[in-house]
Amino acid sequence: MQDFRLNFPLLQQSAYLNTPAWGLMHQEILAWRREYDEDFAMGGSRFKLEAMALLQQTRELAASLFNGDPDRTALVPNVSLGLNMLLEGLPKGAKVLLPADEYPSVDWPFAHREFAVTRVPLSGDPEGELSRAVERIQPEILMLSLVRWTDGLLISHDFLASLKADNPELLIIADATQYLGAFDCDFDSSGIDVLGASGYKWLLGGNGNGFVFLSEMAEARIAKRSAGFNSTSGDLDGLSGISLARSLEPGHLDTLNFGSLLKALQILQGLGLQQVETYVRDLSAALKAGLHERGLLSAEISGRPVHSSIFNIAYSKARHQAMREAGIVFSPRGGGIRVGVHCYNNTQDLERLFGALDSAE
Structure with a gap:
């Protein structure tokens, strides 16, 4: 999926974890619309x-x-x-x-x-x-x-x-x-x-x-x-x-x-819907593990054997600010910080998120 990521210019400057709010526009679609x-x-x-x-x-x-x-x-x-x-x-x-x-x-x-x-x-x-x-x-x-x-x-x-x-x-x-x-x-x-x-x-x-x-x-x-x-x-x-x-x-x-x-x-x-699902599930599992390790997920989500691609991180003003400063795009939802990963995200996005969260502690 690394080459697929190149079709979304915003990803060259930001860790876009806000697909639960809006998905990004592929450059082929932009060209077609023009x-x-x-x-x-x-x-x-x-x-x-x-x-x-x-x-x-x-x-x-x-x-x-x-x-x-x-x-x-x-x-x-x-x-x-x-x-x-x-x-x-x-x-x-x-x-x-x-x-x-x-x-x-x-x-x-x-x-x-x-x-x-x-x-x-x-x-x-x-x-x-x-x-x-x-x-x-x-x-x-x-x-x-x-x-x-x-x-x-x-x-x-x-x-x-x-x-x-x-x-x-x-x-x-x-x-x-x-x-x-x-x-x-x-x-x-x-x-x-x-x-x-x-x-x-x-x-x-x-x-x-x-x-x-x-x-x-x-x-x-x-x-x-x-x-x-x-x-x-x-x-x-x-x-x-x-x-x-x-x-x-x-x-x-x-x-x-x-x-x-x-x-x-x-x-x-x-891309293949099954390939997309496999990639998203793997990336989501890595995100869940990292958030669970840091104690930032609710018990009901941490305990679920299968999860989606969306997570809600326990809110603090310091985490919110650190994520903004790190160029991470997200939304406040449900009293926390909502993030999500799609097939255009990668492990570098997760590392940027984890780094921002760790710096806020």
Whole structure:
């Protein structure tokens, strides 16, 4: 991955550990976007109509990479928008189970509607805690992030598949924005019914793009409450035949933004999703070991056998200042210092981080 790193100029001067907030832009995508805008300036509507093909290409590649069905794949500007449209199609009063302290855009759409919401705190055994809550509450819907946004707590894919097998009528909705791009996923065998990801973090697609995969059960259970001319691809007589996925695409989609996501997916495909995951897991394990050795992780994260690529470092003003002075890019989250590693990071980034942390003690 060392050569891959050269495609991101910021990395020549900074240790960028802020992918959990925004992924970086690959130079190939930057060049493509410049060419796109020049072509639009010269071609106007003719160019825009030709560029519409990028949308279906993005849909098909996303589905191919993560084993979804392109006919049940919706393109959305972001997952928050897609989720809010989907929830309009679920019955009022439905029993919903959510982890406590979820990402606001995961929690608030339910809190804002007439659902019977139960929130369960997650600690060192999130799978067990969720399983017991499902057994106790008997929810109709489970909504969760695959990776907790504040500290990277990872929910096991095997667990969700097992939970679905034991509770086949449970509708499982998952936000994978902090997961896809760093880790591979087989949607069809995951047990998840709705899986959404915005493209601006680990997928490296920039802002204004994302996708939602839908299972057959989701199609059967969720009513279509949104529609627009784009849902029918401009067919005046097509309203009655739109799918749930296309109901989530009521208005025009920006071909610049989705073309950027397409390029990013092609780049990740070229690297190999399994190779990316292996690299990220190895680097993440080294980061976890170094932070654990320094006593800077919570007990629940330190004790987990498998973790994501995101960590929350115990806060101190001295650590915060030392990291800034060392040229490390990060975000304050959850009362601590959040960092994350992706396939463009390397061990030198970790050494810079550890050096800054040690200097603050």
